[in-house]
Amino acid sequence: MPKVLSRRKQFWVGGIALLALGAAGCSQSGQDDAAKVAAASAKPAPTVTVTVTATATETATPAPAPTVTETKTVKVPGPTVTKTVTKAASSGSGGSGSSGGGTKATTCSIRSNAGNCYSAGQFCRNSDHGAVTTTASGARIKCSSSGSSWRWTYA
Numbered sequence: 001m002p003k004v005l006s007r008r009k010q011f012w013v014g015g016i017a018l019l020a021l022g023a024a025g026c027s028q029s030g031q032d033d034a035a036k037v038a039a040a041s042a043k044p045a046p047t048v049t050v051t052v053t054a055t056a057t058e059t060a061t062p063a064p065a066p067t068v069t070e071t072k073t074v075k076v077p078g079p080t081v082t083k084t085v086t087k088a089a090s091s092g093s094g095g096s097g098s099s100g101g102g103t104k105a106t107t108c109s110i111r112s113n114a115g116n117c118y119s120a121g122q123f124c125r126n127s128d129h130g131a132v133t134t135t136a137s138g139a140r141i142k143c144s145s146s147g148s149s150w151r152w153t154y155a
Contacts, residue, residue: 124150
């Protein structure tokens with residue numbers, strides 16, 4: 001019964017066999033290369049003729065002209081604040097002992113996009129920063145920075 005070689009021994013035997021075949025193949029190819037070089041040197045060398053023609057043309061480019069820049073200063077108008085005060089006329093039927101003082105009704109000068117008066121605590125539009133107006137009840141409010149946002153606060 002033939003004895004089976006272990007896996008490690010099979011690996012070594014295979015590696016040595018490949019090494020021996022590679023060494024034998026290299027020695028033969030080295031002899032073939034020498035024969036090819038000897039055969040190539042026996043042929044006459046071809047003659048090489050090189051002709052070079054160069055033409056250079058230089059064109060002058062004018063220097064760039066200075067650039068003229070005009071600056072316009074534009075003044076952006078700030079928000080306009082108008083205040084309208086309406087006084088009601090007293091109806092004078094006399095006779096009663098009360099004084100007939102007029103009522104004061106105010107309207108806001110800056111309105112929201114929906115047409116309503118602003119109140120304190122609401123956010124301001126960018127165009128309203130720093131502006132002063134009144135609430136629907138007549139209290140003065142100002143658009144001022146509050147932390148990282150702009151809000152209407154009592155002035």
